[in-house]
Amino acid sequence: MSLRSFCGKRLVSISPERSIAEACWIMKAKDVGCLVVESQGKLCGILTDRDIALKVTGEERDPMTTMVEEVMTTDPVRITVDSDLPELVSLMHSRHIRRVPIVDASGMTLGIVTLDDLIALFGYEMSQLGGTISEASERSAA
Amino acid sequence: MERYNVGCLLTETNGRLCGILTDRDIALRVAGPARDPWKTTVAEIMTPDPIRISVDKDVHHLTSLMHAYHVRRVPIVNGFDATVGIVTVDDLIAILGGEMSDIGKAIAEQSLSGSA
Numbered sequence: 001m002s003l004r005s006f007c008g009k010r011l012v013s014i015s016p017e018r019s020i021a022e023a024c025w026i027m028k029a030k031d032v033g034c035l036v037v038e039s040q041g042k043l044c045g046i047l048t049d050r051d052i053a054l055k056v057t058g059e060e061r062d063p064m065t066t067m068v069e070e071v072m073t074t075d076p077v078r079i080t081v082d083s084d085l086p087e088l089v090s091l092m093h094s095r096h097i098r099r100v101p102i103v104d105a106s107g108m109t110l111g112i113v114t115l116d117d118l119i120a121l122f123g124y125e126m127s128q129l130g131g132t133i134s135e136a137s138e139r140s141a142a
Numbered sequence: 143m144e145r146y147n148v149g150c151l152l153t154e155t156n157g158r159l160c161g162i163l164t165d166r167d168i169a170l171r172v173a174g175p176a177r178d179p180w181k182t183t184v185a186e187i188m189t190p191d192p193i194r195i196s197v198d199k200d201v202h203h204l205t206s207l208m209h210a211y212h213v214r215r216v217p218i219v220n221g222f223d224a225t226v227g228i229v230t231v232d233d234l235i236a237i238l239g240g241e242m243s244d245i246g247k248a249i250a251e252q253s254l255s256g257s258a
Contacts, residue, residue, distance in 0.1 A: 024174030033166060053168035054144050060180070063173045119235055126242075 003081050003088065003102050007111030013038045016045060016069035020056050023047055023068055036101055036109050037072050043101050043109045045072035078103045081110055088113065150215055150228070153188050158223045161188035162215065194219045197226055204229065 013036045014023055023035055027049055037045035047068055055071045056063050078101045079088055091100060098115035143151065143165055153161035163184055171187040172179055194217045195204055207216060214231040 020173060021176060024170055028170050028174060049166040049169035050149060052173045053165035057168050057173045057179045058144060063176050 001085055003079065003083060003085075003111075003113065006113040006117060007081065007102055009111070011036060011109065011111050013109065014047070014068055015039065016067065016072065018068050020052055020061075020063040020066045020068065020071060024052060024063065034099055034112070035068075036112055037068055038109055042107045043076070043078060043103055045069065045074050046076040046099065046101065047072040048099075076101060079113075080105065085118075089118065092118075151184075152217055152225050152228060153184055154225055159192070159194055159217050159219055159225045161185070161190045162192040162217065163188040164215075192217060194223075195229075196221070201234070205234065 010032065012026060012030045012032050012034075014026060016037050016039055026035060027033065033049045035047045036043060037047055045068070051071050051073070052063075055061070056066055061070075077091065077095050077097055079091060081102050081104055088100060092098060092115060100113050101109050102111040102113060103109055143149065149165045151163045152159060153163060161184070167187050167189070168179075171177075172182055193207065193211045193213050195207055197218050197220055204216060208214060208231060216229050217225050218227040218229060220226050
């Protein structure tokens with residue numbers, strides 16, 4: 001399975017010079033917990049709702065004047081679109097991350113894949129396998 | 143939240159569960175509208191009266207509750223509605239992952255001994 005199937009949907013991005021207040025507005029409107037930060041079309045950071053809670057509200061910074069680039073995780077772990085699923089899983093495991101932006105060879109963001117996406121996928125595959133096994137045992141019993 | 147490395151706090155009053163507060167609530171309901179965190183109380187932004195589960199229920203009941211209400215964190219309460227714990231989707235995935243890995247190993251060993 002190619003990582004390309006995780007590209008396109010749900011990628012919500014923001015520029016590093018935007019304010020945290022704007023970032024909050026976008027997270028709420030798009031119902032996401034994480035924004036991909038892009039500068040000139042290239043991935044430069046990642047910003048989560050937790051970053052905002054701890055580094056803005058927690059440190060009493062003004063969300064109107066605090067910029068995304070001051071709070072985001074700079075230069076985040078990423079994966080190229082031609083990598084495979086086991087590479088992605090081991091990257092998440094070794095770096096202890098649950099969201100990984102997908103980039104092309106030039107560093108352009110194509111999508112983001114989360115641990116939840118993988119769990120949903122494996123859950124679906126497991127239920128298919130379960131169905132196959134019950135059908136097979138029904139047939140042999142008949 | 144930072145000190146204990148958690149993304150969620152349970153709110154209790156008089157020993158009873160009354161709310162749940164996540165890092166996302168703080169981002170969207172305090173930082174978003176530029177409210178002063180010193181003047182804003184937990185009660186103003188928490189989710190009041192959250193979905194909970196009684197400690198004597200089973201895991202199947204828990205997963206259907208998570209599914210039906212679209213929640214990934216469920217406080218566990220006793221008969222007096224006092225909080226005794228919290229269980230998350232991640233906890234369940236970790237347990238199921240461990241079980242799956244054991245089943246996988248058992249199958250691999252069986253097929254090895256079968257081919258020998």
